[in-house]
Amino acid sequence: MSALFRRFFDRLPVPVALTDGQLHLLSAVELRAVQRTHRLAVTAAAGLSVVGFAAYFLPVYAAPELFPSTTITFRGSEFALPWAETLWGLLLMVLEIYVLVLLNVWGVHQIAAAAGLLRPHNKAEVAGTLLDIGLENKHRGLLEYGIDPYLGMSKGLLFALNLLLRLKGWLGSKLLRYAVQRLLGRFAVREVLDFVGMPIYMAINAWSTHSVLHEAKVIIMGQKLIEELCVRLPDDLVPDPADKALLYDTLRFIAVSKRDFHRNHYTLTRALLGRYGIAVDPRKGSLDDYLARLAGASERLRRVAVLLIVLGFVLDGQLSWRERRRVRTLATRGVFAFTAGEVKAMCRDFVRGAGVEGLLTRHLSPA
Numbered sequence: 001m002s003a004l005f006r007r008f009f010d011r012l013p014v015p016v017a018l019t020d021g022q023l024h025l026l027s028a029v030e031l032r033a034v035q036r037t038h039r040l041a042v043t044a045a046a047g048l049s050v051v052g053f054a055a056y057f058l059p060v061y062a063a064p065e066l067f068p069s070t071t072i073t074f075r076g077s078e079f080a081l082p083w084a085e086t087l088w089g090l091l092l093m094v095l096e097i098y099v100l101v102l103l104n105v106w107g108v109h110q111i112a113a114a115a116g117l118l119r120p121h122n123k124a125e126v127a128g129t130l131l132d133i134g135l136e137n138k139h140r141g142l143l144e145y146g147i148d149p150y151l152g153m154s155k156g157l158l159f160a161l162n163l164l165l166r167l168k169g170w171l172g173s174k175l176l177r178y179a180v181q182r183l184l185g186r187f188a189v190r191e192v193l194d195f196v197g198m199p200i201y202m203a204i205n206a207w208s209t210h211s212v213l214h215e216a217k218v219i220i221m222g223q224k225l226i227e228e229l230c231v232r233l234p235d236d237l238v239p240d241p242a243d244k245a246l247l248y249d250t251l252r253f254i255a256v257s258k259r260d261f262h263r264n265h266y267t268l269t270r271a272l273l274g275r276y277g278i279a280v281d282p283r284k285g286s287l288d289d290y291l292a293r294l295a296g297a298s299e300r301l302r303r304v305a306v307l308l309i310v311l312g313f314v315l316d317g318q319l320s321w322r323e324r325r326r327v328r329t330l331a332t333r334g335v336f337a338f339t340a341g342e343v344k345a346m347c348r349d350f351v352r353g354a355g356v357e358g359l360l361t362r363h364l365s366p367a
Helices: 002-011 028-062 083-115 120-134 141-145 155-187 190-195 198-232 241-258 263-276 290-295 299-314 321-332 340-351 357-364
Strands: 070-074 077-081
Touching: 002 083, 002 120, 028 083, 028 198, 083 120, 083 198, 120 198, 120 263, 141 263, 198 263, 198 340, 198 357, 241 263, 241 290, 241 299, 241 321, 263 299, 290 299, 299 321, 299 340, 299 357, 321 340
Parallel strands: none
Antiparallel strands: 070 077
C-alpha cells in the first residue's frame, strides 16, 4: 500500500503558489491557500462517511436477498450469522479508509506547496517526510537520543489509553445507538438505529483529516523555525559538561511534558545535540532535580533553556492541560516569566503562521 500511496503522491501536480520563502511564517496569501485546502479536505472527509453509510445500508434495505445469512447452533441456541452483510461492510470499510488516506495525502501535498516547501524540483527530496505525515506514521526518532516521552508512566495505563483511543469511534456509536433505543423504545426502527452512528463517524473522519493537515502545517513551519533558532544561538552556550547535561535534560523535560513523540521535537533535539556536541546518555533517569538545576544555572543558559521549553510546548501546535500545569510550576519556582495564557497565545501565533519573533528576540538578545 505504501508503494501505491507514493505513486499517487508522485503523480499529483505541484500547484503554482505565491510564497515569500519564509517557511516558518505564512503570508496572507499563503494562509488563505492553506485554509482553503484545509476546509475542502475536512468537508470531503465528513462527506466520505455519509457515502460509506449509504453504500452499506441502502443495498441491504433495497435487496436483502443479496445478503444471505447462515444459522449456527451454539449450546442449544440458534444464532443468525449475516456473513454476506459483514463481508460487504468490511469491503466498504477498507475502501473508505483507502480513500481517506488518499485525501489526507492530497491535503498534505497541497499545503506543502502553498507554504512554499514543495516545488517541482524538490518533490522527491521532501516526499518521504510529507508521506509520513499523510499516512500518520508515528516518528519515534527521539529514542535514538535516549529520550523517552513516557518516562515514569505506567505501561498498563498507557496501553489502556491507546486502546480507548482506538475504540472511541465504535464505543461512541454503540453508546449513541443505545441511548436512542432507550429514548424511542419500540418506535426506534432499524433504519434510525443503523444511521444514528453516522454523525459520530463523520466527526471522526473530519477530525482525523483536520489533525493530519494541522500536523503538516506545524511540521513545515517548525522545521524552518528550528533552523532559524540554531543560526541565532550563541556558539559558546554550553562550555562545560554540567551545562551540556542541563541542555540535554531540557530536551528530555520537553518530551516528558508532552507525553508523545513529535517530529519537530526530534528535529530540535538532533539540531542542538549536533550543534553543541552533546553526547547521548540513554541511561538518564529521573528529572526530579531538573528545576532546581535550571534555577541555579547561569542567566544566559537559563534564558535559552526557558526559550527552548516554550518552543517545545508550541512546536506541536497545541498546549495541553499538563503543559499548563508545567508552566505554573515553572513560574512558582521562579524560572519562568510566562503565564499559561501567554504561552497559549504564542502557540496560536505559531499555528497561524505569525511566528514567535518576539520570543526569540527577548531570549536571545544580549543580557
